[in-house]
Every structure is written in C-alpha cells, then in structure tokens.
Amino acid sequence: MARRAPIYAKQLLILSLLSSFALNLVQGEDDYDFVRAMDRDLLGLKNEKISHFRLYxxxxxxxxxxxxxxxxxxxxINSSSTGFGNVAMIDDPLTEKPELSSRLLGWAQGFYASASQKEVGLLVAMNFYFIQGKYNGSTITILGRNPVSTKVREMPIIGGSGIFRFARGYVEARTHRYNPVTGDTNVEYNCYVLHY
Structure with a gap:
C-alpha cells in the first residue's frame, strides 16, 4: 500500500490542477489587467427610461x-442620376419648430453620402449635439440608411454621451420642406431614445 501513495498523490495533484483550470474557464477569469467587471449601480444605470424628442x-x-x-x-465618369459617391459634411442647426428662426436646440454634426446607384439613398452618420437645459453638451449618435424619397425614414440611434450614455433607439425622419432650386432641406426628426 505504501507504494501506491505516491501514485495517488500524483493523480490527486493532477486532478486538483485540472479542476482549478476548469474552474477558471467556467468563471471566465482573465489575466487581463485592463478589463474589469463593473457594478451597474455605481454607474447610475438603475432605471432605464425612454425619451421622445421632436426637432427640425x-x-x-x-x-x-x-x-x-x-x-x-x-x-x-459617373453618370448616376442619384449623385452616387457625393459626400457632404454637415453642421446643421436643430430647431424646436420648422422655422430656422425658432429656438435653437443644437446641431447635427457629421456627414451624409450618396450610397445608392438606384435611388437617392444616403448613408448618414451624425451626432445630434444638444445645447439646451439639462441636455446641454449631450449627444445622440445616428448611423443608418436614409432613402430620401420615402415619406418616413427610420435610422438607428447607436449611442450617445452625457445624459445619453449607453443610449439606443431610433429616429424617424420626414421631409418638411425641400427647395429644388437651392437644394436646402428642412426635415422633422422624431427621436425615440432609451437611456438612463
């Protein structure tokens, strides 16, 4: 029996090491010093709410x-009637009412690009940067497809900052006014934002 003790000790040691290794895999412990789990409550992520904004x-x-x-x-060389390939950088005013003279709520900053050869379909990437009240300095980020000839276009909200950290949701865009001579456009945006 004394001869078997070292064999059992080795087997027990191997079993113990394998168990520890398996436990680490199950628990998902990493040896990355730059990543750590966070407590949602410490970040103030207790009650998610939904907000609706209408702006122009x-x-x-x-x-x-x-x-x-x-x-x-x-x-x-490009003979596309859709303007395929055009890219515009924007710093567009966002107002409370359709009139440009109404209260300024913020700016839409980003770009849109004509991304369709078959219709006027834009790739839109922009931040709505707010400047009023408790929203001052906060943003929501919109990234999506905007087929401009469609009555209502839906694009996703993919994030935000400030009050809108961890935001998600969508916007609905409706053309309010378009001037074919100047190319100037006024669009009503209804934003539905889930945030904390």
Missing amino acids: WHDIVSGKNPSAIFIVVKSP
Missing part, C-alpha cells in the same frame, strides 16, 4: 454660409 433639421447648401458642404463630388 436644417440642411442649408446655398448662400454665403452653408451648413452643409460637399467634400466629394461625383466624378464626371
């Missing part, structure tokens, strides 16, 4: 001080 986006491409400028214009 003014895309001004005409005049001496446009809020949208084309930084890429389609090549003469």
Whole structure:
C-alpha cells in the first residue's frame, strides 16, 4: 500500500490542477489587467427610461454660409442620376419648430453620402449635439440608411454621451420642406431614445 501513495498523490495533484483550470474557464477569469467587471449601480444605470424628442433639421447648401458642404463630388465618369459617391459634411442647426428662426436646440454634426446607384439613398452618420437645459453638451449618435424619397425614414440611434450614455433607439425622419432650386432641406426628426 505504501507504494501506491505516491501514485495517488500524483493523480490527486493532477486532478486538483485540472479542476482549478476548469474552474477558471467556467468563471471566465482573465489575466487581463485592463478589463474589469463593473457594478451597474455605481454607474447610475438603475432605471432605464425612454425619451421622445421632436426637432427640425436644417440642411442649408446655398448662400454665403452653408451648413452643409460637399467634400466629394461625383466624378464626371459617373453618370448616376442619384449623385452616387457625393459626400457632404454637415453642421446643421436643430430647431424646436420648422422655422430656422425658432429656438435653437443644437446641431447635427457629421456627414451624409450618396450610397445608392438606384435611388437617392444616403448613408448618414451624425451626432445630434444638444445645447439646451439639462441636455446641454449631450449627444445622440445616428448611423443608418436614409432613402430620401420615402415619406418616413427610420435610422438607428447607436449611442450617445452625457445624459445619453449607453443610449439606443431610433429616429424617424420626414421631409418638411425641400427647395429644388437651392437644394436646402428642412426635415422633422422624431427621436425615440432609451437611456438612463
């Protein structure tokens, strides 16, 4: 029996090491010093709420001080009637009512690009940067497809900052006014945002 003790000790040691290794895998322990689990309560992530904002986006491409400028214009080789390949950078005013003179709520900053050869369909990437009240300095980020000839376009809200940290949701865009001579556009945005 004394001869078997070292064998059992070795087997017990191996079993113990395998168990520890398996336990580490199950618990998901990493040896990464730059990652740690967080307590939701410490970050103030207790009660998620939904907010609805209605505002008006003014895309001004005409005049001496446009809020949208084309930084890429389609090549003469490209005969697309949709403007495929055009890219505009924007710093568009967001107002409370359709009139540009109404209360300024913030700015839509980002870009849109003509991404469809079959219809006027834009790739939109923009932040709604708010400047009023408790929302001052907060943003929501919109990234999605905008087929502009459709009556109602839906695009996702993929994040935010400030009050809108961890935000998600969607926006509905409806063209309120379009001037075919100047190209200026006024769009009603209804934003549905889940946030903490």
